[in-house]
Amino acid sequence: MSGTEETTNWVVAASISDIDALEEGMALSVELGGTAIALCPFEGEVYAINDVCSHGAALLSEGYLDGCFIECPLHQGLFDVRDGSPQSAPVTAPVASYRVKVEDGKVLVALPS
Numbered sequence: 001m002s003g004t005e006e007t008t009n010w011v012v013a014a015s016i017s018d019i020d021a022l023e024e025g026m027a028l029s030v031e032l033g034g035t036a037i038a039l040c041p042f043e044g045e046v047y048a049i050n051d052v053c054s055h056g057a058a059l060l061s062e063g064y065l066d067g068c069f070i071e072c073p074l075h076q077g078l079f080d081v082r083d084g085s086p087q088s089a090p091v092t093a094p095v096a097s098y099r100v101k102v103e104d105g106k107v108l109v110a111l112p113s
Helices: 016-020
Strands: 008-015 028-032 035-042 045-050 064-066 069-071 078-080 100-103 106-112
Touching (some): 016 106, 035 106
Antiparallel strands (some): 008 106, 064 069, 100 106
């Protein structure tokens, strides 16, 4: 077991049915360990990023998800949901991304212990 696995706390964030029920272009906002996280479906996978835009402090989950990009509702900057990287102005700083796994119909997110 790697050191990363030993310090990872897998937390149930949602059920896969919650993700499947999302309308096209929507993300699901959850709070885990005091952190707002956006769960973003893309190509049959679920990705988790920090829900707060690094530029304007808006909730990304209130923006629009288009493929692997989520658009901030405040200034329309884009982030890649696969790794939190900024993709267009005005955003320049990434948002945190989290590992995700699906087990027994539950979406689990890896949080640092």
